[in-house]
Amino acid sequence: MAQNIPPTDIRAPVFAALFIVSQLLFPSPTRADSPDEPASVNISQAWIRLVPPVARTTAAYGTLQNTGNSDLTLISVSSGLAEFTEMHATLEDHGMMKMRLQEQLSLPAQGELKFAPGGLHIMMKGLKQPLIPGQKVPLDFYFLGGGHITQLFEVSANGPAIQTMP
Ligand SMILES: [Cu+2]
Numbered sequence: 001m002a003q004n005i006p007p008t009d010i011r012a013p014v015f016a017a018l019f020i021v022s023q024l025l026f027p028s029p030t031r032a033d034s035p036d037e038p039a040s041v042n043i044s045q046a047w048i049r050l051v052p053p054v055a056r057t058t059a060a061y062g063t064l065q066n067t068g069n070s071d072l073t074l075i076s077v078s079s080g081l082a083e084f085t086e087m088h089a090t091l092e093d094h095g096m097m098k099m100r101l102q103e104q105l106s107l108p109a110q111g112e113l114k115f116a117p118g119g120l121h122i123m124m125k126g127l128k129q130p131l132i133p134g135q136k137v138p139l140d141f142y143f144l145g146g147g148h149i150t151q152l153f154e155v156s157a158n159g160p161a162i163q164t165m166p
């Protein structure tokens with residue numbers, strides 16, 4: 001009975017398949033971020049906690065603001081200062097504060113993502129040199145889809161002065 005199928009019934013799936021192929025070959029130009037473009041993100045209150053020269057681990061803090069109209073997903077942070085840089089969340093578990101690795105963090109359009117003491121932080125492990133107060137260290141932030149941003153973080157004992165205001 002296959003020879004009795006009207007032509008339109010055969011064409012529809014073919015057109016659907018062609019449409020899907022064209023979407024794969026030519027993705028919509030409104031996609032969030034292309035590999036070579038910096039992400040539309042501002043970082044403020046960017047600092048790294050000063051630790052004694054013998055310490056091999058510290059943490060970086062700052063507020064990321066997404067000034068764009070596309071949701072972003074932060075997938076990694078890196079720095080030449082440390083062997084490993086990870087995104088951590090701080091959680092309370094039976095009265096104990098524990099840190100948990102975050103594979104990715106969302107930064108919604110026109111929204112913000114705060115790394116602050118006691119909460120989310122950027123863990124820097126295996127420091128390659130002793131930290132100096134006032135030293136400026138570049139950190140690279142990478143987003144899903146290829147967007148990235150580099151920001152200087154200042155080494156400080158307690159963070160920027162505004163951090164201590166109520
Ligand atoms: Cu941590």
